[in-house]
Amino acid sequence: MPRRHASAAAAVALLTLASVAACGDGNNAAADDGKLTVVTAFYPLQFLSERIGGDAVAVSNLTKPGTEPHDVELNPRQVGEVANAKLVVHLHGFQPAVDAAVEQEAKDRAFDAATVVEMLPMSADKHAGEEDGAHAGEEEAHGGTDPHVWLDPVRYATIADRLAERLGQADPAHAADFTARAAALHTELDQLNAEYAKALTTCQRRELVTSHTAFNYLASRYQLTQVGITGITGEDEPSPQRLARVAAEAREHGATTIYFETLVSPKVAETIAREVGAQTAVLDPLEGLTGTGSDYFSVMRANLAALTTGLGCST
Structure with a gap:
């Protein structure tokens, strides 16, 4: 898919520019007000980070509201945010430009939601890919797994739990608060799951x-x-x-x-x-x-x- 590959290439090209703007060393990981800086890749991960982090974190989102996230492209300022964040929350394989920035600028400060739950295969309907090779190209781009894991409240709750642990590692002083908020969110997601199952x-x-x-x-x-x-x-x-x-x-x-x-x-x-x-x-x-x-x-x-x-x- 041309736009997807272009996104990844653009991200790599921007990394050099971002290193000047952001210093690229992660030393500015705390916000000016002392909050933990968390950069998220798209809305469902932003939602988790804000709910679990509460007033102890400063969360920014790389995908603007109303923007299709699959092919998001990062400008130098955004790559700089990735470089300086204390934690980057993403889902590997969903946004190539974000993956490229994380790999080069924040590999040791990243939380990959795709690694903490079982991911399902890409093709989930009987006709996918029968007519042409488009879906095969998508599977290659996504590593063969479907990224839309947040639409399952049960898996989403597990991601919340693991994210709370990762936030606690980044900010031990607030670890108990992160755990408590994640537990409350988990309960809400269990209720949502029950509503879906019943209906x-x-x-x-x-x-x-x-x-x-x-x-x-x-x-x-x-x-x-x-x-x-x-x-x-x-x-x-x-x-x-x-x-x-x-x-x-x-x-x-x-x-x-x-x-x-x-x-x-x-x-x-x-x-x-x-x-x-x-x-x-x-x-x-x-x-x-x-x-x-x-x-x-x-x-x-x-x-x-x-x-x-x-x-x-x-x-």
Whole structure:
């Protein structure tokens, strides 16, 4: 994927510039107010860091709100933030530019969420990659695993626990506070998981037709079957053969809703919906927060409402 490779190359090129701006030695790891500086790669990791770190940390996010995070490019100032952070929280394989900056500037001060939970394989629907080689290229870029782990509240809770431990190593004076906040967050995530499990137990349909193959973890956790129109990044143009297959699948299972996400054009989902006589609805993969006043929990609960309606689940 050209844009993905360009992102990684751009990050490497910026590292030299950033070394001048940021000194690149990590010595300025404490914020001016004494807080622990934490740089996060994208929203779900920012949310965890802020909830667990509380007022002991100063958190910044490398992906601006409303921005598609897969192909984020870092400017010299951002690479400088990575170089000077006490801790960089990322998910290896999701954002090549961030991976490049971490590898060169903060390898010993990084928390990789992908290393603390079991990651699922990239292709989670039966048609992925059948028509062309696009998905094989994505698997290579992501190391063969699906990065959208935060959409499973159970795995997300485990990441929270491990992040609290890592923050405690970076700031032992606040380790107990980090642990307590993570425990409270874990309890909230357990409740969210229970809500999903109860609401999705009895549904008329279990085929989840989405514009973006991002819901592998959610589908796996709650015994749904994901049928994705486009690939893991949501940027690929599906072939006519794939559109035909997805439409046939939707008809076979009586799908009444085709889901699209907030950061990608709904046109492909609308095409399938027209073809099969279905409606469209938003299912947010939470890669970048877009709604003012919303957070991880409010978006996940909005997703659950959209699922129960679209799949015909009894309440």
